[in-house]
Amino acid sequence: MSTLAGKKILLGVTGSIAAYKSALLIRLLVKSGAEVQVLMTQAAKDFITPLTLATLAKRPVFSEFTSSGGQGEGQWNNHVELALWADLMVIAPASAHTLAKLAHGFCDDLLSAVYLSAKCPVFLAPAMDLDMYRHPSTLDNLRRLESFGNRLIQAEHGELASGLVGEGRLAEPEHIVADLERHFAHRPIFRHKQVLITAGPTQEPIDPVRFISNHSSGKMGYAIARAFAQAGADVTLVSGPSVQPLPDPAIRRISVHSAQQMYEATAAEFSKAQIVVLAAAVADYTPLHPEEQKIKKKESVFALEMTKTIDIAATLGQQKRPDQITVGFALETNNELDNAVSKLRAKNFDLIVLNSLRDPGAGFGHDTNKITVIDKDERIYEFELKSKDKVAADLLNLVQEQLSMV
Known part of the structure; x- marks a missing residue:
């Protein structure tokens, strides 16, 4: 049984081409027995639809502080309650923009508000192009976020959307799940x-x-x-x-x-x-004396x-x-x-x-x-x-x- 079984996971999805991998990540988490609540930034919706992620998570996806009710009444998506609900929060992919906001306490959307309210462990899985990932400001933001106690899931080496090859690729969903399992174990x-x-x-x-x-x-x-x-x-x-x-x-x-x-x-x-x-x-x-050449089939009895x-x-x-x-x-x-x-x-x-x-x-x-x-x-x-x-x-x-x- 996976150590994720029964765990409540908040998954933040941000504006990155790697957002398509969040669908597989949700599937793996749910298969491991976890409950997954997805939070999306507005930019993330340009790369993958909330409907796709909600279907896989079997829960509505939240991206605003309020959602339309069935009778046209607004429903408050309480960022404090969401943060208290979770056993763990993981933001994957975490774009350069989101990392900068979180590192400096900017709070202009539901995802950043939940992050600032979280008392559970927070894992960050960066995804961006090679030069963005290597930029001093990004590296400084990552160091700053780690100094707050956040856990970094290192970006991987590989082909990037720009055609460049190097670090910046979102960690594979299987690797992210393994990191989360290891945390609970x-x-x-x-x-x-x-x-x-x-x-x-x-x-x-x-x-x-x-x-x-x-x-x-x-x-x-x-x-x-x-x-x-x-x-x-x-x-x-x-x-x-x-x-x-x-x-x-x-x-x-x-x-x-x-x-x-x-x-x-x-x-x-x-x-x-x-x-x-x-x-x-x-x-x-x-065998005492392995042959250097293939042994040909000759005798009816062969002793080794x-x-x-x-x-x-x-x-x-x-x-x-x-x-x-x-x-x-x-x-x-x-x-x-x-x-x-x-x-x-x-x-x-x-x-x-x-x-x-x-x-x-x-x-x-x-x-x-x-x-x-x-x-x-x-x-x-x-x-x-x-x-x-x-x-x-x-x-x-x-x-x-x-x-x-x-």
Whole structure:
């Protein structure tokens, strides 16, 4: 479930060509379970109609202090009540003109009046042409607005309406939603904690066109990375080959292929991390002598000599500091609990997450998972089948308990 579920969001839309993206932003917010009240400036109506945004938000759009009533009587759109109603206000796109007004307290329309009355967090997502965005007056206004406690959603680099390429492009709606989700998911205990996560399979080369791998999709590791990022942690994700999109724009992803590459990338980051979650499905064996040329089909029987890969969890477990928390995964098909406890001890984990392939809907490829977690004192926590995002939230809670004891 999104952290936006049930939240009341004021969305300010201003006069920018990027206003067309507000339609998608509203759709994503509503899909996340948020209530959205749209406020438009008069200039915004030149770029997108109030009817479009009202239809998507399922609420009337306000742009004036009064609206015509059904009997011709005026209805006051109380800017103070609107400001008090909201859990969060986001202005996207925020034009150079609107940023200048808000930075200096000008109040000549409903949007600026609501902004000045807001006691909730306010997010600003600028959108304008490259030279406007770089102009000293705009940069000064942005600094001034941030000094008031407003949160800035940085403009992105890309092609602009003028044909120029550079900064000034409105952040993509998915990125804005991720920022808002991260705001509501923040936990002080995770703020700026360095978290290292591995995810996905590894691929061990046989020749230039073939490899040995497994069925891991990376979904579980990516869900865990998203949960930590939204909780305020600084996340590094070392990922084997996966089609999963980057789960949060704030996450730093390092892409690898083989078990050796995963070890090298993880080992290089290990000492910086306070929390390490080893969710990747790493190959236990790799071909001893990969061929440089494609192997031709000749013999009816083909033997492949294999050698053990480095045990990443065991190696890092020997280097683990007392202030570090490490979490491992065990995917088992038999003697599940005994095997998981043995792995917990041997690899110096604080927590181990047990999956059984015998549980329907759990394991590789599914959007759901069913886990049992064992801590270093061998206490057992059993969870029902649920989405991998909710599994990640459960794991986050257990890590938080461990962190409070360090």
